[in-house]
Amino acid sequence: MSRHIVKPSKGRLLIAEPSILTDQSFNRTIILLTEHSDDSSVGFIMNRPLHYSLRDLVPDIDCDFTVYHGGPVEQDNLYFIHQVPELLPNSIEVNDGIYWGGNFDCLKELLNTHQIQPNDIRFFLGYSGWGSQQLEDELRTNSWFVSKNKYPNIFNIKDESYWKDQLLEKGGEYQLWANAPSDVQLN
Structure with missing residues (x-):
């Protein structure tokens, strides 16, 4: 599959x-890159909901927002991205109104008083990470392709069709793969 590589x-x-x-870790995944430099890259899998709510993991938070599998690194740690930096001090801007992290005590209070909605934030156990040049090597070996985030609100995306939609949009041979069963050996 030849293609133009977007950085x-x-x-x-x-x-x-x-x-x-x-690859069980990354099969049919979409990852939002929250950091990318010559030294490392970090991102979160956007389309792998877990069977946990935030309340299951942090009992003193009265909130049933779904928690997602962010990746295979540090799966015991909770991370979050959001679009409400005015409510969460110490947030780090990722790009185009998406922010990473922030003051967790403040976040707990906002969640317990229902001041943050599910379409404002997403929680993850673990993250996806790459060392120096590792991601570039994976791009060269056709493990990933890069796309701009064209979604007006990335937190509203339907999990089950996210990967398929990206392949259909890319077109060509990707359209065939978009409709392949999740276990291609069953085909």
């Missing part, structure tokens, strides 16, 4: 190539 950067999406369908 990764903060706020862009990594879309798993069909060539990694057997």
